[in-house]
Amino acid sequence: MIRKIFLTGLGLALTTLFLHAQNIPPYLDTTYTDAERADDLVGRMTLDEKIAQLQNRMHLVQPGETGVGSFGFMSNDASPYAGSEEYNIYQRAQIENTRLGIPATRSGEGLFAYMGNGSTSFPSPIGIAASFDPSLQAEVAGVLAKELKSRGVRRVLAPVVNLTRDPRWGRTNETYGEDPYLSGQMGAAYVRVMEKAGLSTMIKHFVANMGLDGQFTGPVHFTERHLREYYFPAFKTCIEAGASSVMMAYNNLDGIPCATNPWLIRDILKGEWGLEGFVSTDGQSSTFIMESAGMYKTKKDLAVALMNAGCDKSSPSDFFDAPLREALQEGLVPEARLNDAVRRILLQKLEAGLFEEPYADPEAAARLNNHPDHRAVAQEAAKRALVLLKNDNNCLPFPKSAQKIAVIGPLADWLIIGHYGGFGREEVTVLDGVKALLPDADVTYEKGVEMQYFGYPAIDETHLSGPLKAEYFDNENLKGQPVVIREEPKIEHDWKSARPERVPSSNFSVRWTGAFTSPVSGAVSLGVTMDDGARLYLDGKLVLDEWKGGGRRMKETTVPLEAGKTYPFILEYFDGGFGSYIQLGWDINENINIPRAVEAAREADAVIIVAGMYENENWDRTDLDLSEPQEALIRAVSQLDKPTAVVIQSGTVITMNDWIDEVDAVLMGWYPGCEGGHAIAAALFGDYNPGGKLPITFPKVTGQVPLNYNRHPKGKEKIKFIGDFNEPLFPFGHGLSYSQFEYDNMELSASTIQPGDTVRLRFRVTNTSNRAGEEVAQLYLHDPYASVTQPIQKLIGFERLALEAGASKTVELRILPEQLKIWDINMNHVIEPGDFELMAGASSTDIRLRAQLTVTE
Incomplete structure (x- = not known):
């Protein structure tokens, strides 16, 4: 096997002469560029070999076969060592038994863990987004890259940079929230690290993967301006960061499935944004389109539509097998389009170094996956993801001197990791974390109620006929x-x-x-x-x-x-x-065990209720409340007038209207990853000072949804919901701390600029409390008068600050021309002269400082 080497000058020239003398084909010669190698390889391939590169299946290739382009998911249930060994067997057969020896790509889900046995799991992406810290996402991605690559995974199906504009959507936990700028910054941090490590990223799902009704795969009917203002920017930012492939969304956009939409693929992705990598359908998407779109009678019809729209890979891949061959023979798909698709797939393999390093390292896989150092990063990430939503009367932190602690609720001794989080490792629950932090305390546990959708109260001795x-x-x-x-x-x-x-x-x-x-x-x-x-x-x-x-x-x-x-x-x-x-x-009385939990809380010095909800891909919700038994548990315990904190595990927002006024403290833990219990316990008892902020708006009731901070103005602001449901429960960017912070001294490097200029904005943040803490300083922009209406505010910058007691730091943020542009009445992307309002603060509603920037003609 030829290893990739880096030579310059005479050494490179001599190596080139040696390789040429040995009749090494250019596609195996690392002295050629990746693009040249891809061109050479496509030129050597038969039709069967090209079609093979579009196939995705786990196949032990026999001598003389054309092989496959990718193995897809394989060995997920096996241990890291065994799975890597099995992958090597399949890869070796692929390379040694085919004419051209093209390695196959192993794909893997890597949103916040390898979705398989024995990996480290981190907080779900919306939790990572709550850190408002792209450097944290980069560190997490670095750990994920090591674990994934050790197992032979070279194509990671992440990140998800869809926006959650309706949190009823079950895939909310996979996203970075509702804001285009935050999503782009977090996604780009992930992409840069993965691509540098030799893993090809597949950003998904292009575009607007959430239906208008909050349902997965639901159709959307958005204007081009709306797409460009909200749904395009994060994808564009990730492509500029080096993302090498794109997964198309399941849903229809204005009546056309995204995967067969030439405007999205040919014009935007490959044309306007210059994507050099390939475009793929989502898993089983081609089948869904075939069955539900009402547009394509045969597999050949859909294969033609996909390929001619610019889609390079289909899932399932049989659409790009016999149906595509038939279409090529009939001239319905130009051979040049097939060659382009194959070249893009091969180019990704070459850029990832797969030809030079095609095999996994079983020893490294066994050593790296779930390594203690990786779990330490997971714990730090879980801490930085925590958002303190409410803390009346300084209820938190609880004193570590507390002698009796009640930890109750359906998630007190169970972590929700999430569908993409893998399995097969120790997972530290909140109960585990509290016991580890306070080994001498008397910690009691009662479940109280069962987790919604995951259980009914056990049939007990009262109704059983003996043991x-x-x-x-x-x-x-x-x-x-x-x-x-x-x-x-x-x-x-x-x-x-x-x-x-x-x-x-x-x-x-x-x-x-x-x-x-x-x-x-x-x-x-x-x-x-x-x-x-x-x-x-x-x-x-x-x-x-x-x-x-x-x-x-x-x-x-x-x-x-x-x-x-x-x-x-x-x-x-x-x-x-x-x-x-x-x-x-059984469901005869779902509240039957609440009295036991209340009695445990009655004797405690501090009460921790761990509640939450589960949502996931294909698990959309009609309401955002906790289950009725969980709310009943919270209300019953709150009547004791004990120091009580509610900890939420959820991948989406929770409405709390029926109980929020009855508790003093609420801590949002998201899906916290395998070390979540240690992180949550540290925050509850003061070993860690929460500093996260909400990347998504929390409504008071589900009926307010969709409720986004960066919405366009209403026609008449005086039109209101009946009742006190016009403002959010907790706004975008909200998050409390055990410290207090003041903002002052805002100044611009220039108050008047011309279009195309960059300006610097500075302001000071001071920790005025007696304990160290972290604050996320946020910068928002509003264009009050434009040729088309603009959002009432939009995030254009942020910085997470760690400040000792009494310390100050000056935040400096650049305001770039791109951030001042709008899509005008003629759909030109321009900076219109005029005044812009700049607002700095602790959340989208807690604005502390304001300044005006004027753009002249």
């Missing part, structure tokens, strides 16, 4: 004789690493046999919450079958029951890896 017979097996399939047989009072287990003696730490199975008596008549939902798989038999009949691996989830079945009747049941469960959870519950 259950539990049989434990040392394999996943209930084979052979049980290694342990014992009685258990109910089925409610979160074993983590503690299992019965003689039971393996993983890959075991259990069978419970017993009976329950129903207290009600009617339809009752039985819910089995599990990590991995389970089966439930009722009265000898299989009523629930979820015998497959997977993360924690609840599967439920509704059955007719009669009050007073006893029902025999058998529940079978298997554990296939890290983490073991199983619970059998």
